[in-house]
Amino acid sequence: MPLPHRWLTSLMARYNGKSILIDCGEGTQIAMKEKGWSPKPIDVICFTHFHADHISGLPGMLLTMGNAERTEPLLLVGPKGLNKVVSALRVIAPELPFEIQCHELSEPEQSIQFEGFRIEAYRVNHNVICYGYNIVVERIGKFDVNRAMEANIPRNYWSRLQKGETIETENGIYTPDMVLGAP
Numbered sequence: 001m002p003l004p005h006r007w008l009t010s011l012m013a014r015y016n017g018k019s020i021l022i023d024c025g026e027g028t029q030i031a032m033k034e035k036g037w038s039p040k041p042i043d044v045i046c047f048t049h050f051h052a053d054h055i056s057g058l059p060g061m062l063l064t065m066g067n068a069e070r071t072e073p074l075l076l077v078g079p080k081g082l083n084k085v086v087s088a089l090r091v092i093a094p095e096l097p098f099e100i101q102c103h104e105l106s107e108p109e110q111s112i113q114f115e116g117f118r119i120e121a122y123r124v125n126h127n128v129i130c131y132g133y134n135i136v137v138e139r140i141g142k143f144d145v146n147r148a149m150e151a152n153i154p155r156n157y158w159s160r161l162q163k164g165e166t167i168e169t170e171n172g173i174y175t176p177d178m179v180l181g182a183p
Contacts, residue, residue: 002025002026002027007025007026007027007028007030007031008025008026008027008028008053008054008056008057009023009025009048009053009054010022010023010024010025010028010031010057011023012032012037013135015116015117015135015137016115016116016117018043018044018114018115018116018117019041019042019043019044020042020043020044020045020046020119020135021042021044021045021046022045022046022047022048022133023046023047023048023054023055024045024047024054024055024056024057024058024061025053025054025055025056025057026052026053026056026057027057028057028061029057029060029061029064038068039061039064039065039068040065040068040069040070042061042065042074043072043074043075043114044074044075044076044077044112044114044119045058045061045074045075045076045077046076046077046078046119046121046131046133047076047077047078047079047082047131048078048124048130048131048132048133049078049079049126049128049129049130049131050078050079050081050082050085050128051128055085055089058086058089059089059090059092059093060093062074062090062093062096062100063093063096065096065098066093066095066096066097066098069097070097070098071097071098072098073098073099073100073101074098074099074100074101075101075103076100076101076102076103077102077103077105077112077119077121078102078103078104078105078131079104079105079128079129079130079131080104080105080106080129081104081129082102082103082104082105083102083104086100086102105121105131108122108123109121109122109123116137116138117135117136117137117138118135118136118138119133119134119135119136120133120134120135120136121133122134138183139183140164140176140180140183141180141181141182141183142180142181143158143161143162143179143180143181144179144180144181147178147179148161148178148179151174151178151179153174153178153179157174158179161174161175161176161178161179161180162176162179162180164176
């Protein structure tokens with residue numbers, strides 16, 4: 001039950017210009033407003049399950065996004081039945097200036113790939129079909145100064161190699177794997 005200063009379930013994650021919302025309970029917009037965050041740039045909303053405390057904030061969120069002049073498509077991810085639930089909730093938010101794309105999860109484990117990260121969905125125990133989500137940020141390995149020095153790579157190339165660039169010189173080719181650890 002929502003209480004003053006306690007809203008229903010939601011979690012916002014941001015990475016590399018992307019915003020991911022997991023669940024959208026009643027009061028999600030208020031919590032976002034308190035943080036100074038806009039709902040307009042949300043790229044994905046993942047739903048764990050369809051109990052009201054996890055999805056009841058969706059119609060208002062969609063209307064607010066529309067009023068913020070959003071035009072980019074919005075991806076919704078959730079258990080099987082997502083299309084039906086979203087259609088029912090959209091009765092009170094029928095006209096939006098952006099497309100809603102629904103991705104229904106049907107397997108015990110599924111991954112959705114984005115640029116620079118992926119969302120892994122996995123079934124969890126609950127009294128209805130329910131998923132947990134893991135946001136995996138794909139990162140390159142750490143720069144290893146010792147490896148760079150052992151390979152006699154000039155220091156002026158280090159930062160470029162660390163950023164993933166391959167460097168060709170008259171003395172040979174330097175590649176990122178020569179100075180980076182495991183991802």
